Amino acid sequence: MNIQEFAQMLNGRQMGQEITREEERQTKELGYVVLFGASDDLAEFRGAIYDEVACYGGTDDIYVTTAGLVEELECHCKYALAARKKEIETAKRIEAIWAEEGYAWTYKTDIPHATFDIMEDGEKYCRGIVFEAGALA
Numbered sequence: 259m260n261i262q263e264f265a266q267m268l269n270g271r272q273m274g275q276e277i278t279r280e281e282e283r284q285t286k287e288l289g290y291v292v293l294f295g296a297s298d299d300l301a302e303f304r305g306a307i308y309d310e311v312a313c314y315g316g317t318d319d320i321y322v323t324t325a326g327l328v329e330e331l332e333c334h335c336k337y338a339l340a341a342r343k344k345e346i347e348t349a350k351r352i353e354a355i356w357a358e359e360g361y362a363w364t365y366k367t368d369i370p371h372a373t374f375d376i377m378e379d380g381e382k383y384c385r386g387i388v389f390e391a392g393a394l395a
Contacts, residue, residue, distance in 0.1 A: 264290060265372035265388040273378040276386070277304050285388075291322075293352070294376055294386035295363025301354050303327070306391035316356035321349035322369075324394045350394050361385050369393050 259267075264285070268277060276294050277285070285292055285305030292304045299314035309327050311320050321328035328345045353366040361375075363384040371389040375382055 259288065261290060261370075261388045261390060262372040264288070264292075265374040265386075268292065268376075268386065268388070269374040271374075271376055273376055273383050276302075276376055282308070289391045290388055291391055292386065292388050293365060295354070295384040298356075298362070301352075301363075301365075311354075313354040313356075316354050318351070318353040320352040320354060321346050322352060322394060323349045324391060359385070 267281075271277075273296075277292055282304050286308075288305075290305045291307045294302055296302045296310070299312055301311045301313050301320060303309045303311075303322075307322065307326050311317075311327060313320065323345065328342065328349050350369050351367065352369070355364045355366060356362065358364055361382050361384055363386075365385070365387050367387070367389075369389045370393055371387040374386050374388065376384040376386055
């Protein structure tokens with residue numbers, strides 16, 4: 259199954275039922291990452307990357323590598339900042355966009371991906387994406 263077929267399988271699901279545990283396992287085995295919005299403040303990653311990122315109101319600084327998300331730093335020491343700068347330089351960027359195009363959440367990235375729609379009460383809620391973790395290398 260390619261990313262377009264996987265995205266089509268998720269298309270039209272309801273918020274809160276975006277992906278099953280079995281599909282998460284399958285996604286991980288295939289080396290795919292599924293990204294979708296949750297609530298008004300989270301971007302959820304499932305599959306080869308299993309994580310979440312806070313993005314209330316949207317954000318343009320979600321950085322992801324084959325190792326996962328580049329974490330925000332709590333400290334501001336020069337060594338930690340230098341290490342994060344190096345990670346960001348090699349990472350792919352994803353922008354989480356709040357309340358545009360008729361969706362609560364959409365995503366913009368240069369990572370090759372396929373899209374799917376998540377619904378809430380018959381309305382478009384989120385345009386999620388599926389991409390190959392290998393595209394992050």
